[in-house]
Amino acid sequence: MTDNSSGILTGMAEASLQKCLGRLSKVSAGTWEILGITASRGTIEDAVKRHEFKNPAASAVYLNIAELPLLAMMMFDPDDMENISNCFMGYSFSRGPVTTQAEEMMLLELANIILNSLINSSLNALKKSAMPSVPVYLEGDSGRLVSGLGAVAGLNKNFHIIAATLVIRSKKGVSRSEVFALIPEELALELEPAK
């Protein structure tokens, strides 16, 4: 993997995310923007550790395409649930001690939209199509999330990691979330000429 191809993958991810967040800003009550986007190499544990655990536990939603294979995930801080619901739903879920089913459904739907935008751009560039899995919700500390995601994509496998930090703004607050695409080397190499 060359620096040039890292740049191509990052550029592709950034363009698709910007388009999706622009749509979300237009149709929802919040403003959705990319704060920063980086490319690196590492394991699932390296990706999960990029999330700033302000609380012992975080929420994660992932989609995978086993036949490629490709994993995309989004991480959230539980304290941000109120702001995210204000932005995405237009009303606030009152925050309780545990994540409610409604909050879980909201994160699943939000991540479904954002993660699919990442996957769509990669597959369209490759002139391929593949149905992503049903979005899956995970919650827990770093170790629990790593073990859950590792069971799907391989705990020790090395990936090309595209990580984007999103800023989600409502009139009442600001929160952040991380979006990741974990791309195996073989697929990253295919994406370079496809661009």
Place this chain on the structure above:
Amino acid sequence: MKVLIVDDNAMTRTMIKDILEEMHHQVLGEAENGDEAVKAFKELNPELVLLDMIMPGKTGMEVLEILRGINPKAKVVMVTAVQQDEISKKLFEKGATAILFKPFSYGEFEEVLKQIA
């Protein structure tokens, strides 16, 4: 129109139902997976189905094929975040009336329903 909503996410079903009712459409029923969708389609005979693509069990594309076999005249609008060129092409080949890509506004939803009415 008399509508059946198919989506595995209860929140999304409620959101779609609220919009449809505001537009004075009649929601006949809801289903959260492909098997429930086929059963409800046979029982309720809706004029329009709003069909999710990614669900546990059968995909929306598989359900679309089954529904087309039962009643080719019913309108089926796929509601999905999957915006891949090849998949969109296949959906139209298999008889989708329209595709509504997520996220969508109230106005975009209304426009799609007007076009297919």
